[in-house]
Amino acid sequence: MKVSVIGCGYVGLVTAACLAELGHEVIGYDDDPGKQAALEAGRLPLFEPHLEELAARHRRSGRLRFRREAAEAYGAAEVLFICVNTPPLPTGDADLSALGRVARYIVAYAPPATLVVTKSTVPVRTTPALAARLASERPDNPFQVASNPEFLREGTAVRDFLHPYRIVLGVSSKTAEKKLRAVYQPLLERPFHCPLHQPCTEPPPPVVVTDAVTAELIKHAANSFLALKISYANALADLCDLCGADVEKVVEAMGLDPRIGPQFLRPGLGFGGFCLPKDVQAFYRLAERSGYDFSLLWEVDRINQQRVTRFLDKARELVGGLGGKTIAVLGLSFKPDTDDIRFAPSLAVLEGLLREGARVRASDPQAMEKTRSLFPGVAYTRDPYQAALGADCLLLLTEWEEFLHLDWSRMGQAMKRHLVVDGRNCLDPAVLKASGFTYRAMGRPG
Ligand code: UDX
Numbered sequence: 001m002k003v004s005v006i007g008c009g010y011v012g013l014v015t016a017a018c019l020a021e022l023g024h025e026v027i028g029y030d031d032d033p034g035k036q037a038a039l040e041a042g043r044l045p046l047f048e049p050h051l052e053e054l055a056a057r058h059r060r061s062g063r064l065r066f067r068r069e070a071a072e073a074y075g076a077a078e079v080l081f082i083c084v085n086t087p088p089l090p091t092g093d094a095d096l097s098a099l100g101r102v103a104r105y106i107v108a109y110a111p112p113a114t115l116v117v118t119k120s121t122v123p124v125r126t127t128p129a130l131a132a133r134l135a136s137e138r139p140d141n142p143f144q145v146a147s148n149p150e151f152l153r154e155g156t157a158v159r160d161f162l163h164p165y166r167i168v169l170g171v172s173s174k175t176a177e178k179k180l181r182a183v184y185q186p187l188l189e190r191p192f193h194c195p196l197h198q199p200c201t202e203p204p205p206p207v208v209v210t211d212a213v214t215a216e217l218i219k220h221a222a223n224s225f226l227a228l229k230i231s232y233a234n235a236l237a238d239l240c241d242l243c244g245a246d247v248e249k250v251v252e253a254m255g256l257d258p259r260i261g262p263q264f265l266r267p268g269l270g271f272g273g274f275c276l277p278k279d280v281q282a283f284y285r286l287a288e289r290s291g292y293d294f295s296l297l298w299e300v301d302r303i304n305q306q307r308v309t310r311f312l313d314k315a316r317e318l319v320g321g322l323g324g325k326t327i328a329v330l331g332l333s334f335k336p337d338t339d340d341i342r343f344a345p346s347l348a349v350l351e352g353l354l355r356e357g358a359r360v361r362a363s364d365p366q367a368m369e370k371t372r373s374l375f376p377g378v379a380y381t382r383d384p385y386q387a388a389l390g391a392d393c394l395l396l397l398t399e400w401e402e403f404l405h406l407d408w409s410r411m412g413q414a415m416k417r418h419l420v421v422d423g424r425n426c427l428d429p430a431v432l433k434a435s436g437f438t439y440r441a442m443g444r445p446g
Contacts, residue, residue: 001024001025001078001079001179001182001183002024002025002027002076002077002078002079003019003024003025003026003027003077003078003079003080003081003183004026004027004028004029004073004074004076004077004079004080004081005019005026005027005028005029005081005083006029006030006073006074006080006081006082006083006084006102006105007029007030007082007083007084007085007098007102007120008028008029008030008035008036008039008045008066008083009030009046009083009084009085010046010048010152010154010157010274010340011083011119011120011150011152011157012028012030012081012083012084013028013044013046013048013051013055014048014051014152014157014158014161015081015083015119015150015161016028016055016064017051017054017055017058017064017158018054018158018161018162019081019183020054020058020061020063020064021054021057021058021162021195022183022184022185022186022187023063023186024063024183025063026058026063026064026065027065027066027067027072027073027076027077028064028065028066028067028073029066029067029068029070029073029074030066031070031101033068036066036068037068039066040066040068042056042059046339046340047338047339047366048154048155048157048158048338049155049156049158049337050158050159050195050196051157051158054158054195057195070105070108070109071108071109074105074106074108074109074110075109075110075111076111077110077111077114078114078115078179079114079115079117079179079180079183080106080110080114080115080116080117081117081119081148082099082102082116082117082118082119082120083119083120083150084098084099084101084102084120085098085120086098086099086120086121086122087274087278088277088278088281088282091285092278092281092282092284092285093123093282093285094121094122094123094278094282096122096123096126099118099120099122099126099130103130103133103134103137106134106143107134107137107138110141110143112140112141112142113141113142113143113144114143114144115143115144115145115146115176115179115180116130116131116134116143116144116145116146117145117146117147117148117180118130118145118146118147118148118149118212118216119148119149119150120150121149121150121219121220121223121275121279121282122147122216123216123220123282123285123286124213124216124217124220124286124290125213125216126216127145127146127147127170127212127213127215127216128145128212128213130145131143131145131172131212144171144172144173144175144176144179145172145176145212146169146170146171146172146176146180146212146215147168147169147170147171147212147213147215147216148167148168148169148170148180148215149168149170149215149216149218149219150219151164151165151166151219151222154273154334154335154337154338154340155335155336155337155338156337158196159196162187162192162194162195162196163187163194163200163202163205164187164205165205166205166206166207166208167184167187167205167206167207167208168207168208168210168215168218168219169181169207169208169209169210169215170210170211170212170213170214170215170216171209171210171211171212172211172212177209181207184207187204187205188204188205188207189204190203190204192204219279220279220282220283220286221283223275223276223279223280223283224279224280224283224297224300226264226271226276227271227276227277227279227280227297227300227301227304228296228297228300229263229264229265230264230265230266230267230270230271230276230304231270231271231299231300231301231303231304232265233247233251233264233265233266233267234267234268234270234303234304234307234442235303236250236251236267236443237267237268237425237442237443237444238306238310238443239443240443240444241442241443244445245443245445246443246444246445247267247425247442247443247444248267248425248443248444251265251266251267266424266425267425267442267443268307268423268424268425268426268442269307269308269311269345269349269397269423269424269442270303270304270305270307270308270345271304272334272335272342272343272344272345272346273334273335273340273342273343273344274340274342274343277301277304277343278343280297280300280301280304281301283297284297284298284301307345307442308345308348308349308352310442311345311349311395311421311423311442312349312352312353314421314440314442315327315393315395315421315440316356318393318419318421318438318440319392319393319417319419321356322353322356322357322358323356323357323358324357324358324359325358325359325392325393326358326359326360326361326390326391326392326416327353327358327359327360327361327391327392327393327394327395328361328362328363328384328387328388328389328391328393328394328395328415329346329349329350329353329360329361329362329363329378329387329394329395329397330362330363330364330384330387330394330395330396330397330398330400330403331346331363331364331396331397331398331399331400331403331424332344332346332362332364332367332368332370332371332397332398333346333364333366333367333398333400334346334398335398335399336398336399336400336401337366337400338366338367339366339367339369339370340367340370341367341370341371341374344367344398345397345423346367346371346397346398347371347374347375349395349397349423350362350371350375350378351375354375354377354378359379360375360377360378360379361378361379361380361381361386361387361388361389361391362378362379362380362381362387363380363381363382363383363384363386363387364398364400365382365400365402368380368382384402384403384406384411385410385411385414386414388411388414388415389414389415390414390415390416391414391415391416391417392415392416392417392419393417393419393420393421394411394415394419394420394421395420395421395423396420396421396422396423396424396426396427397423397424398424399424399426403426404426404427408431408432408435408437409435411435412435412436412437418435418436418437418438419437419438419440420432420437420438420439420440421440421441422439422440422441422442423441423442424442425441425442425443425444427439427441429441429444429446
């Protein structure tokens with residue numbers, strides 16, 4: 001099928017490359033000229049595992065092209081996926097101005113009977129509102145409009161696309177359902193020739209077919225529930241600190257109950273990134289506008305916002321004041337395997353450390369460049385042992401694989417004082433203790 005993907009951020013690029021992998025002819029379009037120029041020159045503006053090789057393969061196969069002419073991108077599509085940004089406004093509501101621009105281009109260029117699909121996370125009822133707008137501005141053109149929310153995690157987005165837990169189709173007609181099923185058909189067949197691990201033995205994903213409003217709500221409900229689980233674990237961590245209990249054992253035992261499950265119960269610095277924080281707020285606002293007081297979500301957000309304060313309190317207490325001290329920071333991205341620092345707890349940690357007069361030396365496998373432009377006063381080094389040189393204390397903010405296997409006796413030689421605060425509860429307290437470190441974590445006895 002001829003597919004256009006509008007918006008070439010994380011979601012759009014992964015969607016475009018994976019749809020090309022499924023055999024479709026894909027055009028990617030973004031109205032940011034810098035991004036478009038990079039894409040046309042064969043460069044990806046972001047890091048995501050497997051994306052580069054997949055995109056390169058399908059540029060070569062000719063199934064993935066990037067175009068800067070809106071007429072070309074919008075004018076050729078049988079199915080048009082909207083993957084534009086919906087960032088938060090100061091009120092917490094989603095900013096839908098990019099979606100408005102897309103609507104204008106659809107009206108101007110899209111051919112008759114294009115299936116328009118919202119993939120970006122949008123407030124409930126956005127898809128029907130878009131359908132109504134297109135119908136009123138182009139009464140001659142019977143656009144189909146559907147919602148097909150994405151559930152991609154950064155760092156595993158290609159895998160999540162090719163092996164989804166479910167595919168949600170929010171449609172208002174059998175024609176739209178049939179077209180969308182055809183888009184995803186290769187994922188539903190067995191054998192599926194997965195480029196990541198052949199042969200694929202997993203059963204095909206379930207397809208949930210519903211209306212667009214319900215599909216939009218599913219996305220918000222799922223993300224907010226994940227955030228709720230994390231905040232629950234973090235509230236338990238604070239309680240464990242007060243009671244002298246070990247939160248890691250608490251969540252391990254809880255997660256063994258299949259009704260609860262172990263995932264998204266990891267306590268620490270809380271959830272960051274461009275999805276969970278903004279989605280929780282947007283869902284809260286949506287509920288409020290719809291007449292439902294979803295204060296449970298308010299609490300989820302409040303607990304999350306307290307994480308950095310709690311963490312800095314621990315560091316300050318352990319070091320004996322942060323002013324004038326040298327602090328090594330390991331991990332800047334909001335989670336491992338991504339260079340994304342949007343709403344990363346690291347930003348608030350750096351801000352707090354600098355505000356209190358600490359000298360900061362930071363290391364991260366992917367996110368140093370992006371952080372440097374926001375915090376030029378921090379010393380950056382790729383080598384974690386260099387970052388630790390002369391440090392009074394080491395703060396671990398992101399659980400990158402390489403930080404889990406550090407040589408702590410080497411770290412001990414590099415550092416001035418042997419103090420560690422682990423914001424992700426990912427280090428082994430026994431190993432640190434054996435290497436002469438004083439170790440603090442979140443809800444775990446030192
Ligand atoms: C999320 C959703 O998982 C995905 O389905 C949706 O489409 C987009 O939003 P993402 O933002 O990439 O994906 O990250 P995710 O893996 O969900 O992690 C979000 C944040 O929660 C990270 O900061 C992570 O460190 C934190 N987290 C996650 C915890 O603090 N504890 C956990 O147990 C799990």
